[in-house]
Amino acid sequence: MSKKYVLALDQGTTSSRAILFDHAGQPVGIAQHPFRQIYPKPGWVEHDPREIASSQLGVITEVLVSSGVSPEEIDSIGITNQRETTVVWNRETGAPIANAIVWQCRRTTDIVEEVCARPGVRELIQAKTGLIPDAYFSASKIKWLLDHVPGAREAAEAGKLAFGTVDTWLIWQLTGGAVHATDVTNASRTMLFNIHTGEWDEELLELFDVPASLLPEVRPSSGDFGITACAAVPAGIPIRGVAGDQQAVLFGQCCFDPGRAKNTYGTGCFMLLHTGHTAVESQNGLVTTVAASAPGADGLEYALEGSVFVAGAVVQWLRDELGIIQNAAESEDLANSVPDSAGVVVVPAFTGLGAPYWDSEARGAIFGLTRGANRAHIARAALESMAYQVADVAATMERESGHAIDQLNVDGGASANGFLMQFQADILNAQLNRPKVLESTGLGAAFLAGLSTGFWEGTTELRAMRERDDHFRPAMIEAEREEKLANWHAAVSRVMIHE
Incomplete structure (x- = not known):
């Protein structure tokens, strides 16, 4: 095989990475470069496109040089990216009209509230997009740029501007402006895409006053996005896979079928459950999103997505604010040094509670302290709090989708904590699968690209690579699990602000 590698571009919120994967799905080279975070005003977050x-272009060259791989050995490129971040640029010059508005930016909250002030609009948006109307998504960001950058709206109306999430911006750069396209997963995070019809929605465009001429073509996640044709990287490499970061992880974790779920333990948690061709509408604050599909899928596939606000952040809190550990790894040793939490329960509602509670006024608390409680009990309870929050999201997903989660594929920094993984398996009563290759995001983008070209034959071949996973199997008896969950839910109820 002359083509030996797939190149994944993992464009994140704080850095750009390039990862070379071989045919066994192993990373053989990684390059990473951070870039500036720009905060013009409180609550505003920008990036320079x-x-x-x-x-991103720089790390492509770096990874090829450092690994000694020639461009002729690259089968294809897959792209995964920070979602929702919004770039608008001039089609003729290629120059951005302003900095990108990042997904975290809250400046457009008033726009969303104004749009949703009319009766029925909020429900309409959720029904069409699967999203809970929020400044988080791209629609209000586009409107803000058109309304606040001098001459932008006139240029947009004249068809001179292009919009894209970060994947689209990179495709434009890599193809020398020849391709203006996105994939279905990124489109589904704009709040302008109808996830049922698979098309940009005229009614939503009108609501947010966005001209259709701005929008990229929407293509399948595994398919043709052009070839490289810019001076900064080798020419002629096909771009054949694109997915937003969380959907890329779902695919990289081989969650191809309904009922398969993954959870990424970062600062917070992102949990996604594949629901097949059924777009499940949540009544409990989960969002419905389009999942990346292998080539040949018969129509769009979907996932339910839920977020836990505070996961790895609780370990940072133990270290930086309480000072009871020196590093993250120490939390596992501390937790294992005691047989249980001695009745201590930590509710890390530092910024409120997410799904399924949605109480922004709730605040964190430690319950069950006695004279014998020590730092080991608090550390153990803090780790357990992550597992309880994930269990709450999982229970909501099971209830709404009708799929039982008997296995959970895990990744992210805190998944290295063996105590947490075993406790998570116990409290979910499900098997946890932790891959040996922790680069799930980049691997998902690589899989999508390599399936499109035939570098990998199909999803059966990809699943076979998972045989080396670490497995954590539940060992807790049902009565103990129910008692622990009851204590957790009692603690949660005490931090919530009741009407």
């Missing part, structure tokens, strides 16, 4: 592009 040119810095995103230059950092």
Whole structure:
């Protein structure tokens, strides 16, 4: 095989990475470069699109040089990216009209509230997009740029501007402006895409006053996005896979079928459950999103997505605020040094509670302290709090989708904590699968690209690579599990602000 590698571009919120994967799905080279975070005002977050592009193009060259791989050995490129972040640029010059508005930015909250003030609009948006109307998504960001950058709206109406999430911006750069496209997963996070019809929605475009001429073509996640044709990288490499970061993880974790779920333990948690061709509408604050599909899928596939606000952040809190550990790894040793939490329960509602509670006024608390409680009990309870929150999201997903989660594929920094993984398996009463290759995001983008070209034959071949996973199997008796969950839910009820 002359083509030996797939190149994954993992464009994140704080850095751009390039990862070379071989046919066994193993990373053989990684390059990473951070870029600036720009905070013009409180609550505003921006990136310079040119810095995103230059950092991403730069690491392509770096990973090829450092690994000694020639461009002729690259089968294809897959792209995964921070979602919702919004770039608008001039089609003729290729220059951005302003900095990118990042997914975290809250400046457009008033726009969303204004749009949703009319009766029935909020429900309409959720029904069409699967999203809970929020400044988080791209629609209000586009409107803000068109309304606040001088001449932008006139240029947009004249068809001179292009919008894209970060994947689209990178495709434009890599193809020398020849391709203006996105994939279905990124489109589904804009709040302008109808996830049932698979098309941009005229009614939503009208609500947010966004001209259709701005929008990229929407293509399948595993398919043709052009070939490289820019001076900064080798020419002629096909771009054949694109997915937003969380959907890329779902695919990289081989969750191809209904009922398969993954959880990423970062600062917070992102949990996704594949629901097949059924777009499940949540009544409990989960969002419905489009999942990435292998080539040949018969129509769109979907996932339910839920977020836990505070996961790895609770370990940072133990270290930085309480000072009871020196590093994250120490939390596992401390937790294992005691047989249980001695009745201590930590509810890390530092910024409120997410799904399924949605109480932004709730605040964190430690319950069950006695004279004998020590730092080991608090550390153990803090780790357990992550597992309880994930269990709450999982229970909501099971209830709403009708799928029982008997296995959970895990990744992210805190998944390295063996105590947490075993406790999570116990409290979910499900098997946890932790891959040996922790680069699930980049691997998902690589899989999508390599399936499109035939570098990998199909999903059966990809599943076979998972035989080396670590497995954590539940060992807790039902009565103990129910008692622990009851204590957790009692603690949660005490931090919530009741009407």
